[in-house]
Amino acid sequence: MKSQKKIISSFRDPSGFLFYRENQLLRQINKSYKDNYDFFISSGLYEKLKNENLIISHKELADEKGLDEEVYKVLAPEIIAFISYPYEWSFSQLKDAALLTLKIQKIAMDYGLSLKDASAYNIQFHHGHPILIDSLSFEKNALNSPWVAYKQFCQHFLAPLALMKYKDLRLNQMLKIFIDGLPLDLASALVPAKSKFNLAILTHLHLHAKSQKHYAKKSLDGKNKKISKQALYALIDKLETAIKSLKIKRQETEWEKYYSFTNYSESAFADKKETVSNYIKKIKPNSVWDLGANTGIFSRLASNQNIFTISSDIDMLAVDKNYQIVKNEKEKNILPLFFDLFNPSPDLGWANQERDSLIKRGPAELIMAMALIHHLAISNNLPFENVADFFSQLGENLIIEFVPKDDSQVQKLLASREDIFNNYNQENFENAFKKYFSLIDKHQLKDSCRVLYLMSKK
Amino acid sequence: MNFLFYPILFTLIFVFQSRPAEAYLDPGSGSFLFQIIVGGVLSAMFAIKLYFRKIKSFFSKKNSPEKNEEPKKNN
Numbered sequence: 226m227k228s229q230k231k232i233i234s235s236f237r238d239p240s241g242f243l244f245y246r247e248n249q250l251l252r253q254i255n256k257s258y259k260d261n262y263d264f265f266i267s268s269g270l271y272e273k274l275k276n277e278n279l280i281i282s283h284k285e286l287a288d289e290k291g292l293d294e295e296v297y298k299v300l301a302p303e304i305i306a307f308i309s310y311p312y313e314w315s316f317s318q319l320k321d322a323a324l325l326t327l328k329i330q331k332i333a334m335d336y337g338l339s340l341k342d343a344s345a346y347n348i349q350f351h352h353g354h355p356i357l358i359d360s361l362s363f364e365k366n367a368l369n370s371p372w373v374a375y376k377q378f379c380q381h382f383l384a385p386l387a388l389m390k391y392k393d394l395r396l397n398q399m400l401k402i403f404i405d406g407l408p409l410d411l412a413s414a415l416v417p418a419k420s421k422f423n424l425a426i427l428t429h430l431h432l433h434a435k436s437q438k439h440y441a442k443k444s445l446d447g448k449n450k451k452i453s454k455q456a457l458y459a460l461i462d463k464l465e466t467a468i469k470s471l472k473i474k475r476q477e478t479e480w481e482k483y484y485s486f487t488n489y490s491e492s493a494f495a496d497k498k499e500t501v502s503n504y505i506k507k508i509k510p511n512s513v514w515d516l517g518a519n520t521g522i523f524s525r526l527a528s529n530q531n532i533f534t535i536s537s538d539i540d541m542l543a544v545d546k547n548y549q550i551v552k553n554e555k556e557k558n559i560l561p562l563f564f565d566l567f568n569p570s571p572d573l574g575w576a577n578q579e580r581d582s583l584i585k586r587g588p589a590e591l592i593m594a595m596a597l598i599h600h601l602a603i604s605n606n607l608p609f610e611n612v613a614d615f616f617s618q619l620g621e622n623l624i625i626e627f628v629p630k631d632d633s634q635v636q637k638l639l640a641s642r643e644d645i646f647n648n649y650n651q652e653n654f655e656n657a658f659k660k661y662f663s664l665i666d667k668h669q670l671k672d673s674c675r676v677l678y679l680m681s682k683k
Numbered sequence: 684m685n686f687l688f689y690p691i692l693f694t695l696i697f698v699f700q701s702r703p704a705e706a707y708l709d710p711g712s713g714s715f716l717f718q719i720i721v722g723g724v725l726s727a728m729f730a731i732k733l734y735f736r737k738i739k740s741f742f743s744k745k746n747s748p749e750k751n752e753e754p755k756k757n758n
Contacts, residue, residue, distance in 0.1 A: 371722070376714035428721060436720075437713030445712050449719060456722030459729050463721075 231292060233578040238342070240361040244292050252283070252300040253291040258361055261338075262298070265363045270336040279329055280357045281305070281349075300360060303351075306512070306533045306560070310580055311345040311381065312400040313562045313570060315545035316389050316473050317552075318355070319397060322348040323382035325355045327465045330372070334458060339367040343374035345381040345406070346580075352557040368454050372461070376437075379429055380406025383467065387426055390471045391416045394541040397563075404574045409434035425467030473545070493673040500668050501593070501624060502526045504679045507665070508622050510590030516566060516619075517597035521547045521559060527591070528559035535589070537564035566597075566615075567605050584618050592620035596675075598654070599628045603638045603646055609657035617661035623680045627654050632674055651676065 232243040240258035244251055254262050265271050274280040282303045289299035311319055322345055330340045340362050347359040367373065381400075384407040388396040392415065399407055413434040421427045452460075489497070505513070505527050513534040515524040520543050524536035536559050538544050547561035564570070569583040594616065601607045616623055628635055630649055639646075655664075662680035669676050 371715045371718035373711075373715075375718055376711050379714070432721075433714065433717055436717035440713035440716055443712070445715065450715070452719050452722045453726060455729065456726035457718075459725035460718055460722045463725055 229292065233576065234346075234574070234580070236575070238359075238361060242292075246289075250302065250304060251286070251289065252302055252360065253293075253296050254298045254300065254361060255295040256297045257295070259297045261364050262361070264365045265338060265360070268336045268338065270333055270338055270363065271360070273332060273336070274329060274357070278352075278354065278356065279325065279332075280360065281351065283360055302358070302360070305349045305351050305356075305358060307535060308581070308586060309350060309560065309562055310400075310570065311385070312397055313564065314350075314397065315541055315548050315561065315563060316386070316394055316397070317545050317548050318350065318561075319345070319382065319386055319389075320468060320471065322355045323378075323386065323468045324465065325357065326378065326382065327461055327468065329357055330374075330461050331458070331465075333363055334368060334454070334461070337368065338363040338365050339372065340374050341367070343378035343381060345400075350560050353551050353555060353559070368457060369451055371450070371452050372457060375460070376409075376433075377406060378464065379409055379433060382406075383426075383429055383464070384409055384412035386468065386471050387416050387420060387430055388412055390473055391420045394473065394545075397541075401570070401573065404579065409437060423467075423470060425463060425470055429464060429467055490672040493670050493675075496671040497595075497626075497673075497675075497677065498523070498526060500670070500677050501595070504624050504666065504677075505530060505532070505591065507679065508591050510622065512589045513591045513593060514587070514589040514620060515593040515595075516564065517594065517600065518547070518561075519543050520550065521561060523593060523595050524559055525556075527593070528556060531558060534559045535562055536560065537562045539563070539565050539567075566601065587619050589620040591622045591624065592616055594623065594625045596626055596628060596634070598625065599632070599635045599638060599649075602649055603635065609648070609654050610660065613658045613661045617682050621682050622665075623658075623662055623678070623682075625658070625678050625680065627651055627676045627678065629674050629676075 228245075228247055230245045232245070235242040239255065240261070241252055241254040244253060271280065275282050283300040286299045286301055289301075290296065291299050311322070314322070325348060326340070326343050330343075333339055341364045342359070342362055344359075347357055347362060348355050349358050350356070372378075380403075385397050385400055388399070388407070396415075409430060413431045416426070416430070421431055501523055510527075510532060513524070513527040513532055515521070515527070515534060515536050518524045518536040518538050519540070520538075521536040524534045524547075528534040528536075536547055538547070538561075541563055544561045544563045547559075550556070551559055551561060564583065570580070572578065572582045572585065573580040598609075598612065601612050602609060616625070629651060630636075630639075630646070635649075658664075658678070658680060661683060663683055664678065665681055666679040667676060668678075
């Protein structure tokens with residue numbers, strides 16, 4: 226029953242919490258946060274951030290009584306189409322989220338406020354760009370003491386970005402293990418020594434980690450706890466320089482040239498695009514998840530029809546390139562994300578309820594799985610039925626491409642291993658999927674051995 | 684400002700080692716005090732930068748007054 230339900234992931238902050246009433250997402254502000262919230266509004270900071278699309282907008286609901294007697298006000302925030310997590314973002318997405326956090330902190334300081342947290346989970350992607358979703362993140366009277374969110378910022382953003390830049394892009398996956406960001410001593414030990422030549426990384430990661438260790442068992446009593454506003458501003462400014470200095474080399478992705486050396490002729494490719502586009506028009510979904518989207522060519526057939534589309538891939542560079550396209554073209558309906566379908570994002574955090582699994586954040590109205598089935602069935606030994614079962618949990622409808630065994634891409638997968646896949650054929654594929662889906666349409670692609678299917682969940 | 688790299692480093696090391704050891708503290712304290720040190724150094728660097736800029740502009744004014752007298756453009 227969802228008529229009145231508190232969302233457990235907002236337990237950390239005593240200023241308020243999120244809850245559902247009759248399927249509407251609401252945010253209760255507690256009396257303890259009254260002064261800060263009133264100043265957030267009266268100072269003009271909220272208006273400024275909202276006008277610049279840096280914070281999610283909200284409406285104050287005068288008649289809503291909240292969930293308990295602690296209530297000061299209740300807000301109805303604008304709804305985000307899909308909640309994604311930092312371990313699903315590419316390097317540039319995490320970097321932009323970090324820069325947004327610092328930009329907001331700088332603006333807030335000009336208005337006499339400061340961010341009291343700098344969690345990457347407070348940032349979401351909305352209409353193609355990152356946005357702060359927590360309206361209770363600001364506090365006043367905090368500008369002559371150190372930034373309380375400094376440690377969290379370094380753990381959630383600086384450390385994973387440094388690891389991704391200096392070691393491997395896939396290391397953002399460590400955020401799945403450490404729910405409150407990477408411990409700095411661990412990140413400091415893992416990044417190569419050459420990172421110490423970056424003055425900002427040396428300071429905010431390596432020396433910061435040393436400082437944490439040094440002061441771990443010492444008291445703050447009697448120590449100077451003041452910092453000038455200028456020093457605080459300089460610190461935020463240098464952090465911004467640090468984040469901006471982290472850049473990844475533009476490499477070719479694993480799949481970048483996929484379309485140029487697959488066995489698609491120009492007419493097969495055009496036929497595939499047209500068929501997929503027609504299938505999307507037939508279903509008219511509100512949401513599409515394109516799985517194995519590469520840099521999003523087919524995802525854009527949906528997003529260009531004003532349909533919110535997740536364009537996911539397991540190749541981190543492809544996701545990053547896709548995100549760059551979104552930025553350059555100012556696209557609003559497409560969200561590139563890193564999804565590992567062999568091991569989808571699980572339920573994480575306290576009581577396994579803070580971060581939702583991929584399945585829980587569904588279902589999408591349409592799943593697209595183009596040129597994917599052979600990777601699941603052959604690279605990961607998955608029986609067709611398991612794939613059909615999983616896809617039926619992810620979405621209401623399905624566009625799927627069957628890639629037969631004699632396709633050069635399948636042959637490539639089989640080249641280095643014994644062919645134990647006697648059941649890998651079109652008939653078995655259709656029979657397995659028929660258990661979970663009803664067939665709407667089937668289309669043999671021109672000049673190709675591949676077949677497209679449109680199905681609806683039973 | 685890279686010439687300030689070693690002075691900063693030595694200052695930090697000196698400051699860390701000169702702190703007296705006391706009792707318990709929460710894990711955020713290292714991050715808290717670190718900012719006071721780094722913020723202080725950055726603030727000093729900023730002040731030095733401004734100071735040098737003032738000297739530089741003083742001399743550039745003297746040597747090339749015409750540079751500062753360019754007409755303001757409206758667009």
